[in-house]
Amino acid sequence: MEELMREGLKKAQELNASYADIRWIDTKIESIQLKNGQVEGLQSITDSGFGIRVIANGSWGFASSCHFDRDEVLRTADMAVRIAKSSARVQKHEIVMAPQGKPVEKKYENKYKHDPFEVPLEDKLALLSDASKLMERSDVKLSAAFMSAFSQHKRLMTTEGTDIEQTLVGCGAGIEATAVSSGESHKRSYPCSFHGNYGTRGYEFIKKLNLTDHAERVGKEAVALLDADPCPKKTTNLILDSSQVALQVHESCGHPTELDRVLGYESSFAGESFLTLDKRNNFKYGSEFVNINADATIAGGLGSFAFDDEGTRAQKIRLVSEGNFVGYMMSRETASTLNLTSNGTMRATNWNRIPLIRMTNVNLQPGSWNFDELIEDTKSGVYMLTNRSWSIDDKRLNFQFGTEVAYEVEAGELGRMLKNPVYSGMTPQFWADCDAICGKDDWQLWGVPNCGKGEPMQIIGVGHGAAPARFKKVKVGVGK
Amino acid sequence: MMEDPRIDKTTTLELLGNVLSHGVMNKIDQLEAVLITTDKYLTRFAKSQIHQHMAERNVDVAIRVVAGKKLGSVHLNSLELPRLEGAVEQAQKIARVQGENLDFVSLPSYDADRLPPVADIENLTYYNSTAVHSPEAKSNEIKELIDLTTTKKEEDLAGAYLTEISRVAIVNSLGVEVYMPTTLASLNVNITGPNGATGYAEFTSRDVKELNLKAVGKELKTRCRLSRNPKPLPAKTYPTIFEHYAVGELLIYLSGMGFSAKAVSEGWSFMCDKFNEKIVSPKISIWDDGLDARGLPIPFDFEGMPKQRVDLIEKGEAKGVVYDSLTAGREGKISTGHALPAPNPMGPQPVNLFMNIGESDISEMIEDTKEGILVTRIHYANPLDPKQTLLTGMTRDGTFLIEKGEITGAIKNMRFTQSLVEMLNTTKMVGNTSKSTRSWYGTCSVPCMKVGKFKFTGTTEH
Structure with missing residues (x-):
């Protein structure tokens, strides 16, 4: 393998590429989906191939193939350079990569106790089947x-001498119950939406989710929602559970702090960002309680790794500090526009995709509140749990989220269940009105497996650490 | 462009035949093998320069094994027979460990009577013009489009230009053997200019020769000129006119909320218990037709079943939904040819959707409006409640205020929260031209339209 990869790099250089990297990836996935106790989908996927990324005539080119042999490696290198040279015809500025320091030669494997692929399929099916039965109503x-x-x-x-091998293993699981009446349907999920919680951990992570302990409650709550009162339309205190805070961070802080979006690279598709270059170190993003970082070094996060796909070491980056916007997630190319260096966030989903700036584990730092005290401290408001829908504008300002369930908060106590809860707002105003964040005991690292970006779409796993938080003067119950 | 020389029709079908033989040797009840080869070329541009430019060569082989009423699936991207044979055995093991799927009846049998002749299939799906279109040609076209639209150097273009060649082969142990080469060309472009100006244009076809850069450029420039200095408008319910792109996106979401037999059987489709009842305005008909070349024709589905035209909504009445072999078998029906690659938790889906055209020009819709909004495009929509077809999302790339029958200015983007069925019930006018817009897994060909009521629930800063 090493020899073929070096031949690809050599070929690109012979064709006058000023820079080249080659990534070979071998992926294995096993997914199981049960519906009403029956296996609806159970599949194994194996996939491998390589991609060559080059700079030639000052422009990027990328070519990839699933056929890993000498002829195809040379053809692919040739195609990458050819593509780069054709791109140069429509180029205002030559690509500049921020310096990266000394080339790295490393091997890395994430740590876990039980390889999820070694657990017998029968055991996995039994666990999911037991949980399904307990949800039935x-x-x-x-x-x-x-x-x-x-x-x-x-x-x-890379042609700079970097040679890094990484192996990341992970898994996750979740359950959901949907209750249906003639006019409506309601879903409850555990531990969160998007088919569960995921991490770069072994099967011990799935065992710790204790799916069967929560299944009966999930089924009961879905049914109870059919008869619950609708969430009233008003402006009030909003308390979000940890998983919904994670989604709020994802959409309203994670994406807008990706520097490629800020520079317009995604403008035709996913959009740009309100956090323009003039706002770095010069913009009040949220209240003094709001501290957000992107940390790829946390053990077990879905956005954790040792090196990104440009060979930059994983880092912990400050994005928002005491409410002030202080930094972006950057690649080598985008960092050079700010005379900075990459902070290691370039990831591709596979060998056939170029690396893009992707969230790592973007975390809202814990505050000092205890959850029970937070409820007791709230005279009136709504407590919303578990994401159901999400939408945000193309600069990441106007958002609307729906959750699966809510509870009224009156005089410091949780009250009646509410259905169809929705809240909306504008990002900086919303975070400026954050007046309480729960502490470490309520803080949890969530793995979101379905973050989409780029064309062709790259769906990647990211992490978000969050604790329940309270926001003042939020419009809830809008839309109906 | 260059195609993968390793695999043509003969070698593909021979390879898959060997896979079937291995299944017979292993006494497998039923076996299906689907092979898709792809050569894809995507050029992305932003700030009027190419910033990402990619080529991809890949294969995907999906093996599905049936053991009684148990199914196992394995995907791999290899053409090596020993690995494919290993995948058959692995799928067999996966099938054996699970409980029975009581809904499953059988993989489909070969249905030659309903398949178009081979030559017709190629004429529908494959254009050599697209297959040979080079990365250099695409770069030149992007340059030409930039030169056409940014004459004052005040505007910027961003977008993506894709050309793709695929070859799809499907065989199963019940006699299905189909093969189809396809090409695809698609371009989406967003323009931005001074004072908040913006616009959008899109092209999709199997034949790249149909791309008319001058027409795309004119559409971008017109919308960009009109959309300068957008002003905020209070959020409330307005009569609303939708351009083709917005109608296409709304139709895709409507489809996802109920046009699948799976959604009906699971009880969350808006079509549940409504068949043969009026659910929207009689001005509206919606259907799926895999053989209609005005969209992206595809003559069979991913089980090799011939595509049937399915009337989904006819003159306002709920008429039908689409089926694959699993959902059809459960109800004792024949598949309509709408299976996606297995295993497919989404269930069958329409992938070549159509909405009827009407008699109105968009200028007549504007003239007919005392106060209303014109929407170019929808951004980041998401269903709140599929059964009520309640959707939220934003407008983008050109939202305009109409007063006294004229566009009087651009407005800032607005959030909507609206039941699509209720919206279609207020349909006032349907456009007299159709345009194909790409969705995540197909296309829809739609007109512009005007509705009486569309609920806006918020506004943003741009």
Whole structure:
């Protein structure tokens, strides 16, 4: 393999590429989906190939192939350079990569106890089947259970001398119940939406989710929502559970702090960002309680790794400090526009995709509140849990989120269940009105497996650490 | 462009035939093998320069094994027979460990009577003009479009230009054997100019020769000129006119909320218990037709079943939904040819959707409006409640105020929260031209339209 990869780099240089890297990736995925106790999908995916990224005539080119042999490596290198040279015809500025320091030669594997691929399929199916049965109720039309495991082994070599091998193994699981009546349907999920919680951890992570301990409650709550009162339309105190805070951070802080979006690279598709270059170190993003970082070094996060796909070491980056916007997630190319260096956030989903700036584990730092004290301190408001819908404008300002369930908060106590809860706002105003964040005991690292970006779309896993938080003067119940 | 020389029709079908033989040797009840090869070339541009430019060569082989009523699936991207044979055995093991899927009846049998002749298939799906279109040609076209639209150097273009060649082969142990080469060309472009000006244009076809850069450029410039200095407008319910792009996106979301037999059987489709009842305005008909070349024709689905035209909504009445072999078998029906690659938790989906055209020009819709909004495009929509077809999202790339029958200015983007069925019930006018817009897994060909009521629930700063 090493020899073929070096031949690819050599070929690109012979064709006058000023820079080249080659990534070979081998991926294994096992996914299981049960619906109403029956296996609806159970599949194994294996996939491998390589991609060559070059700079020639000052422009990027990228070509990839699943056929890893000498002829194809040379053809692919040739195509990458040819593409770069054709790009140069429509180029205002030559690509500049920020310096990276000394070339790195490393091997890395994430740590875990039990390889999820070694656990017998029968055991996994039994766990999901047991959880499904416990969700069943007369009004539960659909009970679903999900589990998946992945292993990705990759090697990156560059013309600068970097040679990094990484293996990341992870898994996750979740359950959901959907109750249906003639006019409406309601879903409850555990531990969160998007088919569960995921991390770069072993099967011990799935065991710790204790799916069967929560399944009966999930089924009951889905049915109870059919008869719950609708969330009233008003402006009030909003308390979000940890998983919904994670989604709020994802959409309203994670994406807008990706420097490629800020520079317009994604403008035709996903959009740009309100956090323009003039706002760095010069913009009040939120209240003094709001501290947000992107930390790829946390053990077990879905956005954790040792090196990004440009060979930059994983880092912990400050994005928002005491409410002030202080930094972006950057690649080598985008960092050079600010005379900075990359902070290691370039990831591609696979060998056939170029690396893009992706969230790592973007975390809202814990505050000092205890959850029970937070409820007791709230005279009036709504407590919303578990994301159901999400939408935000193309600069990441105007947002609307729906959750699966809410509870009224009156005189410091949780009250009646509310259905169809929705809240909306504008990002900086919303975070400026954050007046309480719960502490470490309520803080949890969530793995979101379905973050999409780029064309062709790259769906990647990211992490978000969050604790329940309170926001003042929020519009809730809008839309109906 | 260059195609993968390793695999043509003969070698593909021979390879898959060997896979089937291995299944027979292993006494497998039923076996299906689907092979898709792809050569894809994507050029992305932003700030009027190419910033990402990619080529991809890949294969995907999906093996599905049936053991009684148990199914196992394995995907791999290899053409090596020993690995494919290993995948058959792995799928067999996966099938055996699970409980029975009581809904499953059988993989489909070969249905030659309903498949178009081979030559017709190629004429529908494959254009050599697209297959040979080079990265250099695409770079030149992007340059030409930039020169056409940014004459004052005040505007910037961003977008993506894709050309793709695929070859799809499907065989199963019940006699299905189909093969289809396809090409695809698509371009989406967003323009930005001074004082908040913006616009959008899109092109999709199997034949790249149909791309008319001058027309795309004119559309971008017109919308960009009109959309300067957008002003905020209070959020409330307005009569609203939708350009083709917005109608296409709304239709895709409507489809996802109920046009699948799976959604109906699971009880969350808006079509549940409504068949043969009026659910929207009689001005509206929606159908799926895999053989209609005005969209992106595809003659069979990913089980090799011939595509049937399915009337989904006819003159306002709920008429039908689409089926694959699993959902059809459960109800004792024949698949309509709408399976996606297995295993497919989404269920069958329409992938070549159509909405009827009407008699109105968009200028007549504007003239007919005392106070209303014109929407170019929808951004980041998401269903709140599929059964009520309640959707939220933003407008983008050109939102305009109409007063006394004229566009009087651009407005800042607005959030909507609206039931799509209720919206279609207030349909006032349907456009007299159709345009194909790409969705995540197909296309829809739609007109512009005007509705009486569309609920805006917020506004943003741009």
